Amino acid sequence: MLNQLSNSIYYLSNLNEKERPTLGLVCGEKYSLVIDAGNSVQHAKEFLQEIEALNVPPVKYLVITHAHWDHFLGMNEYGATIIVNSLTNQMLNEWRGYSFDDASLKKYVDSNKIAPLCMEIIKNEITNRNSFKLTSADIIFEKSLTIDLGGKVCVLEKIKSTHTDDSTIIYIPDEKVVFLGDSAYGTTTNSLFHYKQSLLLPMIEDIQKYDADHFLLGHESICDKDEMDLYWKELISASTATESTSLEMALKCFERENNRSANDNERFFIKAFVNDQIINS
Structure with a gap:
């Protein structure tokens, strides 16, 4: 079920047990924009069914916040103009060369290219895997991009991030809402979970320059400004x-x-x- 944040912004909550991130919907007078595609064909279809039940303009754009599988594997389902930053596109190009049959998936797991959970979700929630190929992006930007949905502007920016080098956030100025994807999280390297300490303050600066009252993260409930300020405060004090x-x-x-x-x-x-x-x- 979709959650309604305002007259023009909706989101489908994350579902941790299925590794499903939060998906967003921003509606203008002419078009709608989706934020992240979901972790599978099934995830995307369920989101689209919820959107179809609303009286909103057609989905014209799909923004992928970063190239982690749980945020893009449903991208083929939307029939929309796909928008990514240039680094995300480079990373997606590797996935576009993947095959999704059982033998190929096992090979990718064995070589640590994908996680075992990713393989299981692909097997369970993507049909016609033998012919499945990810579509290509339609709009590739470098640093930032502004999209007008008709009386509703969305600002896309590639920011510094403690999670991944290709993080894009989406800011809706008149709503004071920002979709952060997974940008504010840590990451795992050599089996160690860590925050990239050198990027912490630059990331916070990139995000805090936007006047926002609500923040939507990829695997959390919606946060207000006080909750985000506390999160930043605790991260900074720990880093210091x-x-x-x-x-x-x-x-x-x-x-x-x-x-x-x-x-x-x-x-x-x-x-x-x-x-x-x-x-x-």
């Missing part, structure tokens, strides 16, 4: 305390600087920044 590969030293540094012990969120972030120090050491 972490200057080495020692978790013990980082926790002690946090206590000295804040006159208290780290809470559960901050401990999680500190551990992630320690992992980033380990990866870069």
Whole structure:
């Protein structure tokens, strides 16, 4: 079921047990724009059924926030103009060469190109896999792009991100809403979950320059400004305390600087920044 944020903005909530991210819909007077395609054909079809039940203009554009499989594998279903940044397009080009039969999928899992969960979802939720190929993007931008849906402007920007190098966010100025995709999350490298410490403050700066009251993240409930400000505050304080590969030293540094012990969120972030120090050491 779609959630309605305003008269022109809807979203389909994430479903973690199926690795389904939040999908967005922005409606103008002439056209509608979808944010992220879903993790499978079935996910996309379910979203489109919800859209069809609304009295909204036709979907003309589809924006992919980044080239992680759970955000784009449903892209063929929309019949829309597909928009990506140039780095996302480069990464999608590799997927366009993939085959999706059982033997190929197993080979990709064995070589760590895709995760086992990704393989299972592809098997269960993409039909006609032997002939399945991802379509090509129609609009490829470098840094930013503005789309007018008819009285409703969407600003697309490729930003710095602690999650992936190809993150695009979508800002709707008159609604003060920003779709962040997964940009504000960490990532996993060599089995270590980490936030890219060097990109944390540049990312926050890129996002906070937009005057937003509501933030939609790829795998979270909708957040208001106070919730996002707290998230940034905890991330920054955790990062500031972490200057080495020692978790013990980082926790002690946090206590000295804040006159208290780290809470559960901050401990999680500190551990992630320690992992980033380990990866870069």
